[in-house]
Amino acid sequence: MEEERYEILKDLGSGNFGVARLAKHITTGELVAIKYIERGYKINENVQREIINHQSLNHPNIIKFKEVFVTPTHLAIVLEYAAGGELFDRIYSAGRLSEDEARYFFQQLISGVSYCHSMQICHRDLKLENILLDGNPVPRLKICDFGFSKNALLHSQPKSTVGTPAYVAPEVLSQKEYDGKIADVWSCGVTLYVMLVGSYPFEEPDDPRNFKKNIAKIMNVEYSIPGYVRISSDCSQLLSRIFVANPTKRITVLEIKQHPWFQKNIPKELVESDRKCCKEIEKEKISKQHEEIMRIVREAMNPCPSSTLDVADVDEIEEVE
Numbered sequence: 318m319e320e321e322r323y324e325i326l327k328d329l330g331s332g333n334f335g336v337a338r339l340a341k342h343i344t345t346g347e348l349v350a351i352k353y354i355e356r357g358y359k360i361n362e363n364v365q366r367e368i369i370n371h372q373s374l375n376h377p378n379i380i381k382f383k384e385v386f387v388t389p390t391h392l393a394i395v396l397e398y399a400a401g402g403e404l405f406d407r408i409y410s411a412g413r414l415s416e417d418e419a420r421y422f423f424q425q426l427i428s429g430v431s432y433c434h435s436m437q438i439c440h441r442d443l444k445l446e447n448i449l450l451d452g453n454p455v456p457r458l459k460i461c462d463f464g465f466s467k468n469a470l471l472h473s474q475p476k477s478t479v480g481t482p483a484y485v486a487p488e489v490l491s492q493k494e495y496d497g498k499i500a501d502v503w504s505c506g507v508t509l510y511v512m513l514v515g516s517y518p519f520e521e522p523d524d525p526r527n528f529k530k531n532i533a534k535i536m537n538v539e540y541s542i543p544g545y546v547r548i549s550s551d552c553s554q555l556l557s558r559i560f561v562a563n564p565t566k567r568i569t570v571l572e573i574k575q576h577p578w579f580q581k582n583i584p585k586e587l588v589e590s591d592r593k594c595c596k597e598i599e600k601e602k603i604s605k606q607h608e609e610i611m612r613i614v615r616e617a618m619n620p621c622p623s624s625t626l627d628v629a630d631v632d633e634i635e636e637v638e
C-alpha cells in the first residue's frame with residue numbers, strides 16, 4: 318500500500334475538496350504535503366485537470382507534484398511541502414511589503430507563471446492564498462493549486478467565469494471566450510497590488526462585501542494607490558499597464574519581464590532557471606505518466622464500499638492496516 322510509505326505528522330488545513338496533511342516519507346525522511354480528496358463524485362474534471370496539468374510542471378517556483386495514489390477511501394495527491402505557509406497569511410499578520418520585497422516575490426511569481434504558459438497551461442486562480450513559501454530564511458515562492466488550470470493542448474479556450482472575484486480580469490466576467498494567459502497577468506497585478514498596499518485594488522473600502530460594486534470597479538478599472546503607500550513611478554506605471562480592461566492592450570508576461578521595475582535586482586538564478594526549465598520537456602515521459610495518472614483517477618472515481626467514512630478516518634485505516 319502506497320500510503321504505508323508515509324507517516325502522517327499533522328493537518329495543514331482543509332479546502333473545498335478535502336484536507337491537506339503534512340507527512341514524512343518513511344525511507345527518505347522527506348517532508349511532503351498530501352491532499353486527500355474523498356473517492357467518488359468529488360473526483361471530478363477539475364481534480365483530473367489539476368493532476369494532469371500539475372504533474373507536467375517542473376520549475377523552482379511551482380510546488381512539485383510528486384505522486385498520486387488511492388487509499389480505500391481517498392485519492393491522495395503528494396506534493397512538495399512548503400514550510401513557510403501562504404503568502405496571504407504573511408501579509409495578513411505582518412502587513413504590506415516594501416517595494417523591494419514585493420518585487421522579490423513578484424519576479425518569482427512571473428517566472429513561475431511564464432513557465433506555466435510556456436507549457437501551454439494557464440492557472441486561472443492566481444492569488445495570495447495559492448502562493449506558498451518554502452522554509453528558507455529568505456523564502457522562495459511556490460505557486461500551487463492547479464484546480465482551475467487549463468491546458469491549451471488538451472482543453473478548449475476558456476469561457477467560464479472561474480477564479481476568485483477580487484482577482485478576476487474584466488474579460489473573465491464577460492461570459493465570452495478569453496485568453497487565460499492574459500487573464501493570469503491581471504491576477505498577478507492584483508497580487509502585486511495586495512503585496513504593496515495590503516488591501517484589494519477593486520474593492521469598495523467602506524463596503525468590501527458589496528459584490529456588485531466591486532465588479533463595477535473591475536469593469537471600469539477603478540483603482541488607486543492610497544497616499545500613505547509610497548511606490549516608485551516605475552512600479553505604478555507597471556500596475557497601470559497590467560490593469561487594462563482590453564486584454565489585447567494589456568502588458569504580456571514577456572513584456573513584464575522586460576519592464577525596468579521587474580528588471581531591477583533580478584536574481585541571476587531566476588534568469589538561469591527560466592532557461593533550464595524550458596529545455597527539460599520530455600514529452601514521452603510525460604505522456605506515460607499521464608496514462609498512469611488517468612488510471613488512478615478513474616479508480617478513485619469509484620466510491621469504495623466504506624465510502625461513508627470521513628476524512629478523519631484516514632488515520633484509523635492506516636493504523637488498522
Ligand SMILES: Nc1ncnc2c1ncn2[C@@H]1O[C@H](COP(=O)(O)OP(=O)(O)OP(=O)(O)O)[C@@H](O)[C@H]1O
Nearest residue numbers: 329330331332333334336337350396397398399403
Ligand atoms: N504543498 C503544500 N505545502 C504546505 N501547505 C500546503 C500545501 N498544499 C496545501 N497546503 C495548505 O493546506 C491547506 C489546505 O489546502 P487545500 O489546497 O486543500 O485547500 P485550499 O487551497 O485552502 O482551498 P481550495 O483548494 O478549496 O481552494 C491550506 O492552508 C494550504 O495552504
